[in-house]
Amino acid sequence: MTTMTAPTRSSPGRPSGTSIAVFCGARPGTPEAVAAAREIGELIGTGGHRLVYGGGGCGLMGELAWSAWENGAEILGVTPRFLHERERHVAAPPQTVRITDTMAERKRVMLDESAAFIALAGGYGTLDEVLDVIGLTYLAVHHKPLVLLQADGEWDGLVEVLESLVGSGYADPLPTGLFTVAGTPEHAMKYALEPCPAVTP
């Protein structure tokens, strides 16, 4: 694993905040999703928190990261070597970059470096990250809050799939509090900063 450190931001008087991992798409989303990504970035920056994300400069990831940077956030970007160049053809803001050898290592670093997770709209990669966190919380490997932020109903489908697995007897109901669906960026940040109840599998 390689780490490249950006110049540290000087932020006198800023409270040392929480490290929040945000999962979202590497492609441009709807205007609603772009606005939500920018607002989460702003709330992370103005709240004195650190953004942990996938390290890219494109799509919703770029909108999020630039907004966080513009609002004073420290940023840790975690990216596997083979994606590093592909997702940096659009410039990302200054940040500490952790380059991993594998996708699995990327997810583990993001998990270890963060106290909470917020998922915005995205594609296969975002879905993979969300299911990974849900699984690890369910298995009590960690208990950190996960918030699914709905800008435009993006997570309805996943919730329906999970309910259908339970309804057809293939899965037990997920424990309350395993994840929270939020309708606004403000609510997403509020839930992310609340302690997560331990889940008993």
Ligand SMILES: CC(C)=CCNc1ncnc2c1ncn2[C@@H]1O[C@H](COP(=O)(O)O)[C@@H](O)[C@H]1O
């Ligand atoms: C279920 C399935 C076909 C998964 C295969 N595809 C993927 N699996 C894991 N991470 C990915 C995948 N595709 C992209 N990513 C990475 O996950 C992050 C978000 O991607 P996405 O736009 O949500 O996509 C990006 O860094 C992206 O490069």
